[in-house]
Amino acid sequence: MSFDTLACPSCGAAVIRYRNPFPTVDIIIERAGRIVLIKRKNPPHGWALPGGFVDYGESLEQAAIREAREETSLEIRNLRLLGCYSDPARDSRFHTISTVFIAEASGIPQAADDAAELALFSPANLPAPLCFDHARILDDYVHSLRRPQPDSSRE
Template identity: 40%
Template sequence: MNIPYYEYGDRIGRTARIRTGSAAVIYDSDGKILLTRRSDNGRWCLPSGAMDPGENLEETCIREVWEETGLHVKIKRLVGIYSTPHRVTVYAEDNRWQLVGLCFVAEIVGGRLGLSDETTEVGFYPFESLSEMDILEPHLEWITDAQTNSDKIYIK
């Protein structure tokens, strides 16, 4: 079993605890999107993670990007708030979460791109190539929403 994985069902979130976190869509100068490959399951994702006590969600996003990639970023805009009750993220039988995630577009302001203990690869990829990659399902949705380049904030 690869960890984490997802369970789907009508209001399955009732069977889990709530976890809040955030993710960043970061573009390079060519419009490619920064993705990381997770060390726990080998899947691609946005830099992301859970909120720590004493943080707000923007701070969570900035910290997670730095921890996973070595890059310093500033938040540009909110893409959306995602809290579907129909998906649960499972890390272990007793570690099941309905996620409340905020996705931001962020801009690189410093640092050096590199790996962490949570990542085995990092790189910038064109949106058109993402369908060929094994990307975490929620993250693909968030990237697609960010690609609209609109002021619309998604609430899903």
């Protein structure tokens, strides 16, 4: 079996270079029955959920808050987990694993950072093309809205 190696910067010894998926976050930001999508500045081009890579030393929740602020200028709150998406083909550039959150937001939405444009869409009337596996994610989101919620009034 052959391994890809690199040299240790301290001693020069060969060490195995592991290839691991990159952790990312995506955020479904709810605003008055609509959701915030960005049009990407960089390839792959198209509409996408706000999101991006998790920085070293950052929690998934911190990454979601930072990415939402960077791309939409919105402050998000009430993060809820929708799910995790790990299909190795979900991003044509490399293998990513995305943790997807649903959130509410305050502020004035404005495209910034990696976003060329920003718009609010009804989940029933989404733009095309959607990047990555965001059509699947948004389909899961719509289905999650139809599920009956647990009755918290019963003890």
